[in-house]
Amino acid sequence: MDETMDKKRPLSDLMRSTMDKIREMADTNTIVGQPITTADGVTLIPISRVSMGFGCGGADYGKVQPKDFGGGSGAGVKIEPVAFLVIREGSTRVLPVAMPPMTTLDRVVEMMPDLVDKVEKYFDKKEEKEPV
Numbered sequence: 520m521d522e523t524m525d526k527k528r529p530l531s532d533l534m535r536s537t538m539d540k541i542r543e544m545a546d547t548n549t550i551v552g553q554p555i556t557t558a559d560g561v562t563l564i565p566i567s568r569v570s571m572g573f574g575c576g577g578a579d580y581g582k583v584q585p586k587d588f589g590g591g592s593g594a595g596v597k598i599e600p601v602a603f604l605v606i607r608e609g610s611t612r613v614l615p616v617a618m619p620p621m622t623t624l625d626r627v628v629e630m631m632p633d634l635v636d637k638v639e640k641y642f643d644k645k646e647e648k649e650p651v
Contacts, residue, residue: 529588530577537592541571544596564604566613570597610636 552565577590603614612632 530575530590533577533590533592534575537573537575537594541573541594541596549598560607562604562606564606565600566602566604568599568601570599571595 550567550569552567555563555565557563572595573592574594575590575592577588600616602616605612605614610632
């Protein structure tokens with residue numbers, strides 16, 4: 520860092536440095552992981568929840584002291600796996616890691632992709648049987 524920049528804005532430089540380190544730890548690959556393809560062609564994509572906390576503080580001592588600034592910063596990052604996107608034969612589903620208690624509406628929403636697939640297949644078969 521530039522020595523003059525360091526003396527003019529030590530607290531903001533300290534905050535910037537801490538935030539840069541947090542960004543390194545929690546990039547987009549942390550939230551949506553790298554795809555994993557199994558031997559039978561199923562692709563799994565891990566999804567995580569990232570929680571962060573950040574604190575920073577400092578004090579100027581003035582020009583009388585040999586050191587004119589004191590400060591510190593800290594951060595915490597929690598990465599928790601929450602689900603996998605499961606991609607199989609053109610169909611995508613969300614597979615939660617921990618099953619929360621489900622309401623009736625949650626069950627209906629979860630069943631919709633399968634229901635839509637079944638309805639599409641039904642109409643495709645019906646069109647094949649009807650003469651043109």
